[in-house]
Amino acid sequence: MIDPHDLPEQHDREHHIVSPRIYLTIVLALLVLTATTVGASYIDLGVLNPIIALAIAAFKMMLVVLFFMHVKYSTKLTKLTVGAGLFTFLVLIGMTLSDYFTRAWGRW
Amino acid sequence: MSDSTAIAHGADSGAHHEHPPYQRHHFETIAQQNDATNFAMWLFLLTEIMFFGGLFTAYLIYRNWYYPAFVEASHQLQIFWGTANTAVLITSSFTMAMGVWSAEMRKKGALVLCLVLTFVLGLVFLGIKTIEYKEKWEKHHVPGLNFSVQSFVNPQSDPEVYNEYHDKPLSLDMARHTELYFFLYFAMTGMHALHMIIGIAILGFMIFRAQAGAYTTGHVTFVENFGLYWHFVDIIWIYLFPLLYLISRHQ
């Protein structure tokens, strides 16, 4: 995956250079996934349609974050930062929606 | 983000002279500097996630409330352009990643090429977005400024969409809520496009700097951090595409 001799300067031992081959694999995977998600949207799957679309989007996001953004090779701190961002994002959405969904349940 | 220039009022202590010129006085090592700016970029992206978070929340709430309106309104988007744009943006993410790699490998020519490709793909994305926006304007689907519910109370008036989806007419009260959909569409894609424009501007600046060889001396943090930003913008689109274009095709 990486050849230590390729490193021009080892100023940072943790710094990891991802090879173009991985980038190419990822971009192809992303394009295939895009095609899949568009294809899936043409088939009537009922409630599954949005679920599949969002699952594929989540998977694509994971690929981009892990490889293009090098999180797979990064420190725990970076991983924690990404996690914290997602967590707060979900808190915002989840807790706000908790109000909206329970409003329909009526008074008690 | 302009961490590649030493600050004007740096310490003049002689002990720091052996450092490379791009290392700023208050860092002990260049690794520390790179780590710090990289981490700062990640934190900045967190703020961006939360910024879009508000819009995603609004989208989910109103989609649940006004489901039929959101379904029919989303039929107005053309999946073809959406897919094309997704492909363009993913490819631009790839060229950007390759740019980072070229910088790391100190390949100046490759770096400039990658940046130019990313730049061009970014412009293509915006171009396609303009085509879509223009169509919305012509069909009176711009909320607040130029909006009519015609396509939804009388779907047959819009034969192109009607032939594909055979939408039933919405009653007036529901049709009015398509305005919310279109607002959210414009707000989300517009905010995203704004980020693209900022990114493209920075890319333009980077192309010049890269030609001057600024990023192929072993100091790649700027390119790397910009790459993070560009990929983040990509990720936002990865979610916008299914949410706005795809998930309501069949409902």
Add this chain to the structure above:
Amino acid sequence: MSDTIVVLPDQTTARIPKMNYLSKEKGILSWLLTGDHKRIAMLYLVSISFFFFIGGSLAGLIRLELLTPQSDLMATDTYNKVFSMHGIIMIFFFLVPSVPATIGNFLMPMMIGAKDLALPKINLLSWYLYMAAGMLALYTMMAGGVDTGWTFTTPLSTHYVNTHVLTTGMAVFIAGFSSIFTGLNFIVTIHKMRCPGMTWFRLPLFVWSNYAASILMVLGTPVLAIAIVLVALERTIGIGIFDPTKGGDPLLFQHLFWFYSHPAVYIMILPGMGVVSEVISTFSRKRVFGYTAVAFSSVAIAVFGFFVWAHHMFIMGISNYAMLIFSLLTMLVAVPSAIKIFNWAFTLYKGSITFETPMLYAFGFMGLFTIGGLTGVFLGASGTDIHLTETYFIVAHFHFVMVGGMLMAFLAGLHFWWPKMTGRMYPEKISQLAAVVTFIGFNFTFFPQFILGTLGMPRRYASYPPEFQVLNVFSTAGASILGVGYLLPVLYLVWSLKYGEIAGDNPWQATGLEWQVQSPPLTENFPEIPIMDHEAYDYDWLERQKEKEVASVG
């Protein structure tokens, strides 16, 4: 045994060090283009003081108006503008940046043994953003002001007022980015710039609490930004997202707004708690009781702070189920604050306590914050919230927390680190007097408001039923005392810039790294990067240091 710990150098021979961050460069440009966190802190200090006095004058006007039951001093719409601007200026231009951007900016790098914040230019940018926002807010005030209240409640702000909502919103938006950049800078600095040996659990508690506040700034503020953008769009082109007639939900704005604005309360108070930890430890010569608990309670407040925002909306139509969740979580977030109060109290146990001005302010903080925190529980419990919310009870509650807590802490910190910032001591006697006057004035001003609130007097009223007048007169009288209490420090602190005693490196005999260097510090803080070889608040280490010095001199 003397009753003070202050050790000053011999005033006849002592001089302010020739080389320091103030004397390093001269001229206005050297300040405006500086990257030095200490100079930026000073810029911030001057600008937030300016805005504090604008906000304070507006508060004075409010209290004067409320002296009589009728709205006779100003028309109701003027009154509405005055309290709106008071809230906006005090919150976004004073409280949020107060401790982090001034004291925090000055000390954070020194406390962790770094030469500067990680991103000096971003730091300067943050100040410029702050000033741009501030000027915009001032312009708005000159141009006619805004009367939405600081909460910008929709649909009032979007469809029903004709005042300068857009410019004010823009000012708040920009100020938000200023605080995002400060927070971001702090987090990066704390993670990446600690000196060798400075482990997480050797950090001063001031750093911990600022870290927690920074997390809130970075993650919360963008949501406010998007909420304001949506208000602006709703107002200009009528997108309908908060407009019930178009199917929007006005309550959604409040969800987004309070998602930031509740954590913002913790952004304001947490750094103050950090100051109090430092001050109490120093003046009782003891390590803070249960360091880990105090450190983690800061983080707990920051994390839980994100889960409780809807308690501002209990009666505003959120679902009963959501009310249960948010009320329960609100009760949980009250606990870490209780832990802090008791840990501070027990820090005094078996200490060796002296009562210099910062300590007096810190005591004031503990008392007032306890009241402020406990009355918060009245509002977090949904039953009593029905009666007490939107009344003067809530006004009193958050002024106890914000003014009684945060402002006391800010003044404690300002006095405590004044010698470090300027190299000179403030005059002790008069400042002790000011602390006492502030405390008394504060209680006179805000305690009657609890009773007013219980009686049901609504907030934001320009006129009120006559039977509330007596308590309002008390409150106004107290406010004038409070005003004197705030004016005094300005006078004597400015005076001390020239005539104060030379402070020396470590007048308080404190243990923090910032006290081990000259006052005022060098531009690069440390001649060489220190190595932390002891725990935080290790007074024995300080003693050994002193002995070593004496030995080496001898």
Add this chain to the structure above:
Amino acid sequence: MSQISPVIWQFLVKWMTNFALFPPEASKIAPEMDALYFFMVLVSLIGLTIVILLVTSFSILYSKKRHPVAVQIEGSTMLEATWTIIPLGLFLIMFVWGSLIYFRVYTPPANAMNIYVVGKQWMWKAEHPGGQHEIDSLHVPTGQPVQLTIISQDVFHSFSIPAFRVKREAIPGRYTSVWFEATTPGTYHLFCTQYCGTEHSHMIGDVVVLTPDDFKKWLAGSTSGASLAQNGERLFASLSCNACHNTRPDARGPSLANVYGSKLNLSTGQQITADDAYLREAILNPSQHITAGYAPIMPTYQGQISEEGVIDLVEYIKNLNSDYRVQQTTATTTLLPESEGTAGPAPAKPGMVKQ
């Protein structure tokens, strides 16, 4: 005493004669809420006393004069656990207690008398079912649960009666409700507590609590002729609602008799109880509330009926116990053009119907 300036003297007199420290308890819920309030005050006082005692006693005992050398103590898990768990326990008690009161205040009993309240910049308009209208005042009887169904016509307002310890936000576009049972006759303050614009502080009024007999007299003396339901009936006719909502076999809309309080199956598959909020929504946003089996043909009345008009309609539908009334209304409608001399369908001007 004569040296004291007259202003201060006046002030002292006022203080002695007109000084409130605690609001009157004039509803059934008030003592319950005050019990929790005083429990909290008590807990707060104890907490505050403990903190003050600790700080002052330590300050005296361990001042530098008495205690020159500090003894370093790391902390104590036991102690810290104590002051974590005890406050937590107390707070949880307050949470449970508070929530119980919250649900009591916002869950009206079935036998409550309903009064509609419309908030608008800057007045409160209360409408009794019998058609009595009040502006900035509210007359209620003692000993009878009263439910307020509140809505705002423009911005957020908040209907607050401190003496009853109840308060509820008036939300634009949505009914909210609160209830109370007044216990002591008298006149109490009514405030708008949610900031609502320029004249916010003038959006105040009186709540007049009367004995049941006095209340009956008041009702009789202030009637405007037609009850809300009667107004609603006229509106129902002039909007031609009965063209579809009738009992004819070919009716295009569901019959509305006895619809209030019943469970409806919606075309979306949901089941919903037809309460005030549902009726309002079904008039203004019909397509989201189609009863199963009917086509979504009902037009929206958003922007055509004022909130008062909607209230009249809701009140009318609520009281429809049989289709007799609708048929009567149908009869009147056919008569209307001739009797009122207007040609074609009468424009639905709510102002015309209600003044």
